[in-house]
Amino acid sequence: MTEKEETMDASDSHDSAPSVKKNARASLLDSGEDFEVLDEEDIDDEPPPLEDAGGGKGENTDESEKKNADTDSDPPGPVEEWLDVLGSGQLKKKVLESGEGRDSRPQKGQNVKINLKTCLKDGTLVEEQPGLPFTLGDGDVIQALDLTVQLMEMGEKALIQADAKYTYGARGSVEPEVPPNAELSFEVELLEATDAPDLELLPPPEKIALASNKRERGNVHYQRGDYAFAVNSYSIALQITESSSKVDISPEEENELMDVRVKCLNNMAASQLKLDHYDAALKSCVSALEQQPDNIKALFRMGKVLALQGEYTEAIQCLRKALKLEPSNKTIHAELSKLVKKNSEQRGAEQAMYKKMLGNPASCSSSSSSSSSSQKHRAKSSWGLSWKWLFGATAVAIGGVALSVVIAARN
Known part of the structure; x- marks a missing residue:
């Protein structure tokens, strides 16, 4: 949420897994903030595409010629010897150096170890990582490696060229x-x-470190904007x-595991939320x-999710509870003021x-009263006319009888 809290989260994370190398940018995700504000230097984005300038072609020309009959591709071979992994030309x-055969290829979910040399397209060395360990298919490394190492044989050395889409993308990397x-361009063994x-059977400290x-890794994906990959790592x-x-x-180790679990749920x-999966975020x-x-961060995010779903009353309750705690x-x-x-x-x-x-109720009442008054007036008027007509008719009848009596007397 606040910068101070972000710093605190980073230290908390360090304490919970002392054996794991910490990413300085990871603390941003543990903050109560919505992760909208990230400094430029804190964002790990996919680096620009680097094509292999043919590095390694001359390294084992003799060996590759000897193995030409046993392998489909030779180190110094022509373009046709490249394997187009995805069929798009973006990952080759x-x-x-060939390995121990197709049966020795690693399976997804296994822990692998590789020697890795990374270069830009112009041959500029980016970094060398001997003995790099990762779990195949878990998203622990960039996609280019996750996809191609599965196709390598044990002991094999390969050259990999990858578009930025499968490395560090449009933002590059710090x-x-x-x-x-x-x-x-990667040289991988x-x-x-x-x-x-x-x-x-994993000892608790190792389980905590692994989680x-x-x-x-999920935090790194989040900072790069790869939210689906972030969800996968958190899962x-x-x-x-x-x-x-x-x-x-x-009990202390149980609490550490719970702390990691809650951080994962909050970051997930x-x-x-970034993927607009509101029901999943609420869950x-x-x-x-x-x-x-x-947990203040969970209350805060729950309030934001409910607000986005139009449940303002429930969202306000969540934020008020969070505010009461802090x-x-x-x-x-x-956020609370905006929602209220x-x-x-x-x-x-x-x-x-x-x-x-x-x-309008008042208008309806006035109209009703006016209508009732009009009806009463019409009824009264009608009653008055009836009496006048009856009196006149009676007078005419009496006059007619009297006239008849007078005429009769004269006769």
């Missing part, structure tokens, strides 16, 4: 330093592939924290509040609409 792979929209550990690692981290354990776990809700907030009913929070103050005003305007508009639909 070429074998430099660490490693990669310019926007850059194609990259697959060193080993092992099955992922059994989470039920924190996945969560931090994996949640699965780790929620897995049962067959080893002893202390933020990502789902994430509810799950976080089930773990920690007074009265000095300006972000909650601002919007709710008031909505209710005013609804009242005006109801009046228009039902009509």
